[in-house]
Amino acid sequence: MAERIDMRVWAGRTDPEPDSLRWHQCIQPLTDTSPPGAALLGFASDAGIRRNHGRPGAADGPLAIRRALASLAWHRDGAAFDAGDVACQGDALEDAQGRLAERVATLLDAGHFPIVLGGGHEVAFGSWQGIARHLERQEQRPRLGIINLDAHFDLRDPARVRSSGTPFAQIADECQARDWPFRYACLGVSRASNTRALFQRAESLGVLVREDREFDVRKLDAIVRDVERFIVRCDHLYLTVDLDVLPAHEAPGVSAPAARGVPLALLEPLIETIRDSGKLRLADLAELNPQHDIDSRTARVAARLVHLLTLNR
Template identity: 55%
Template sequence: MFKVPDMSVWNGREDFLEGALGTRWHQQVSAWHEGAAPGVALFGFPCEQGVSRNLGRTGAKTGPQAIRRALASHAWHMTKPVYDAGDIGCDDCDLESAQQQLGDCVKRLLEQQQFPLIMGGGHEMAYGSWQGLNQFAHEQAKPPVIGIINFDAHFDLRAYEALGSSGTPFKQIADKCSAQNTPFHYCCLGVAQSSNTQALFARADALGVSYRLDEQMGVVYLTETQQQLAAFIKKCDWLYLTIDLDVLPAAIAPGVSAPAARGVGLEVLETLIADIKASGKLKLADIAELNPQLDIDQHTARTAARLLGLIAR
């Protein structure tokens, strides 16, 4: 199931004169193994097949390694172990099998009492990530209510026929919830009106999606946003947090398939992530759409690493 991780990427500056308090991530991250002590399990999904199907700009396949490299020299402030559990790719263009494998890995990590933190890759990863959490939920005596919080400029609720893409994962999840007779709780924050058709807004409304436009997510609206998020969290037992980096302003995250003309400020995003973590309900998180080929001086990779570190703490 798991591909042995390439631990050579975990290297960087070493502050020997500082002793134990001068430790960095690359000195602490170890390869995950069955039976490892509970902690954070990093996992890569180097896949862009969904982006290609969605007619986006490809390059996200190399995102996971770029995030690892950016994170390697971050100062270590963790109090729990962090593991690298390797990657699940999509070299044969069979996205559906790759998503199922990703879900299987998420489920296995949850069974091992790990917190899965997945690095993409295109946002098609969301359907695979959710499948793993959904399967794990149905192993419980009383299946918990799952809520999805997506920071994204796009609803990703596009209609689809036989095959999904990076634009369809939450419609696929909604359809699966309907088929298994479970509620679809979805909150999408940072939606750009210019990037979503009337059909997508109508579908979001029909599905009862809780959402806010990017223009409603400045610091001046932070209290309102927090209240909306808190009301959503209250309805859920478990949370799945997914971040599409294109929710951030293009100046902060240029290395994505569709850079945002406006976006949501990092100071707002980090505050809301802290609220999500404080709920005690977060079970799974992922970061999608880093495209190193389009990045400028690693701005987007460094931002992704910062967010990943914030979620992991």
């Protein structure tokens, strides 16, 4: 069961016309007897951001996303559930990531499609640990692909400190220890925000890299084909979206607003390709910081992404 489920946030307008439901009218609290569906699980943490010397406040992200999602129109055929929050107390990040992993694995075991609402991008290590626990019960060497929409590689060396900047380096180390393939695509990377050492680290790990400056309407089909080729080499997919991949005018409420970024209109076709592959098992959204949001722009983008991910599932 969830650590905390508060359904009071699910409120909004109600329309009198038939077939005019909204999310707040349809989502239910998760129980042990809930049928498989989309399960929203919050990760209320900005401990990793603090360790990474970023702007704290992402611990309030899950609540802000729920509020923005509540009044969106309901177009799902399947069920959706609120699975509550995993909260990080103080700097106890590793404990929180462990509890998140346990919750994600339990949701996957029960047949749910978990969408984790962050929180800093330290959420990624907990999410990955959860899907790894689920898959290792079924397969000896699962072909799990990670697709990260992000301005940053988050491949910093975790030996000194584990933070929101290290999750994929931690995952690479875990894959090596398990003799699992490390398949990682990072799309939307800002060269100005990642050192040469990080680009070299990505190259040494065989990361599929597409920079923010490569994204335009003319090149989008080629990037989609790159993603499709990546997907073919995987049996399972984990999608993680750091909202700082978006331009600052679309996502001002993040720890590190992007000077350039990739517009939502160019990200949505990639997300649809991943969603419709039949291999997406888990997704999370990271870095929403309501303290620095403007007119709830970033929260609204995050809610739209949840809406997009849950269509046709």
